[in-house]
Amino acid sequence: RKEVEQDPGPFNVPEGATVAFNCTYSNSASQSFFWYRQDCRKEPKLLMSVYSSGNEDGRFTAQLNRASQYISLLIRDSKLSDSATYLCVVNVNFNKFYFGSGTKLNVKP
Amino acid sequence: DTGVSQNPRHKITKRGQNVTFRCDPISEHNRLYWYRQTLGQGPEFLTYFQNEAQLEKSRLLSDRFSAERPKGSFSTLEIQRTEQGDSAMYLCASSPGMRGRTKNIQYFGAGTRLSVL
Numbered sequence: 124r125k126e127v128e129q130d131p132g133p134f135n136v137p138e139g140a141t142v143a144f145n146c147t148y149s150n151s152a153s154q155s156f157f158w159y160r161q162d163c164r165k166e167p168k169l170l171m172s173v174y175s176s177g178n179e180d181g182r183f184t185a186q187l188n189r190a191s192q193y194i195s196l197l198i199r200d201s202k203l204s205d206s207a208t209y210l211c212v213v214n215v216n217f218n219k220f221y222f223g224s225g226t227k228l229n230v231k232p
Numbered sequence: 233d234t235g236v237s238q239n240p241r242h243k244i245t246k247r248g249q250n251v252t253f254r255c256d257p258i259s260e261h262n263r264l265y266w267y268r269q270t271l272g273q274g275p276e277f278l279t280y281f282q283n284e285a286q287l288e289k290s291r292l293l294s295d296r297f298s299a300e301r302p303k304g305s306f307s308t309l310e311i312q313r314t315e316q317g318d319s320a321m322y323l324c325a326s327s328p329g330m331r332g333r334t335k336n337i338q339y340f341g342a343g344t345r346l347s348v349l
Contacts, residue, residue, distance in 0.1 A: 127274075155336050166323060166340035167275065210274050214336055218288040220265065222274030 124149055127213050129223035137231055140201045144226045146194045146211030156187055157212040158196050161225065167210055170196075201230045234258060236341035238324050244347045245314055252310045253344045257326030264307050265338060266299055267323040268292065275323055281307060282329065314348045321345050 129146045136142050148156075156173035171178065173185040173194050184197040194211055208225040215221065237256040245251050257264050262283050267275035278297070280288040283304035293299075296314075301307040311318055322345075325338040 131272075157337070166342050168340070169337055172337065218280050219277050219290075220336075220338065221277065222267075224272065224274045 125223075126150060126215075126221035127211055127223040129211050129226050131224055131226060133227040133229050135229045135231060136201055138201055138203060140230075141197065141199045142201060142228065143198075144196045144209055144211075144228075146196075146223050148192050148194070148211075148213045148221070150213070150215050150221075151189075151192065153192075153213045153215050155214040156194050157214075158183075158185060158194075159210040159212055159222075161208045161210055163208075167222075170209070198228075201228075203230050203232060206230045236324055236326055236339050238322075238341035238344050240344055241342065242345045242347075244349065246349050247316060248313055250310065250312045251314060251346065252308055253322055253324075253346075254306060254308050255324030255341060256306045257324070258339055259305075261326035261328055261339075262304065263327045263329040264301055265325045265327075266307070266309050267325065269321045269323055269343070278309075311346075314346075316348045319346055319348045
């Protein structure tokens with residue numbers, strides 16, 4: 124079983140739509156959680172950290188459910204520029220980071 | 233540019249040759265990570281350094297792979313006797329490792345794309 128599982132998509136949505144991605148992780152000892160964004164043929168870049176209390180950054184909201192071992196990302200009012208692959212990342216024992224395979228988002232005009 | 237720097241950006245080599253990649257992390261970041269990424273997959277963890285100490289190695293890192301960070305600054309990843317299956321993007325990342333919420337945030341370099349013919 125993979126450490127981190129994501130729906131690969133693609134999610135094809137119109138501009139202005141709200142879209143949600145989920146990610147599950149297998150190690151209950153996981154300590155920190157992140158969403159990264161990766162554009163085609165570019166390096167991953169941090170989108171946001173995910174805190175137990177949930178957190179919001181503009182149009183983006185991240186939630187963590189430790190009991191069910193899943194993380195979510197909600198994007199409101201999608202923009203064309205949001206088109207990318209979104210990677211769920213889980214940190215175990217501070218030394219190892221596990222990335223999901225990514226969820227591809229296509230925002231259409 | 234004060235970001236993570238990787239060289240070369242592209243490397244084409246013949247099967248059986250040795251290759252070496254370099255990563256210069258953000259200065260004062262004491263944690264450095266190497267990953268491998270293939271098409272359609274997320275980055276796979278290879279190894280981790282805290283300063284000059286290599287503290288974690290993935291099972292993916294076979295005997296043909298070796299990484300060093302001799303002075304706790306830049307790092308090299310060497311692949312000996314390359315195989316076609318080694319073709320991938322090799323990413324380096326660094327993180328501050330200090331206290332607080334930012335300590336585990338990783339900043340990635342642009343990667344080295346390896347093609348083994």
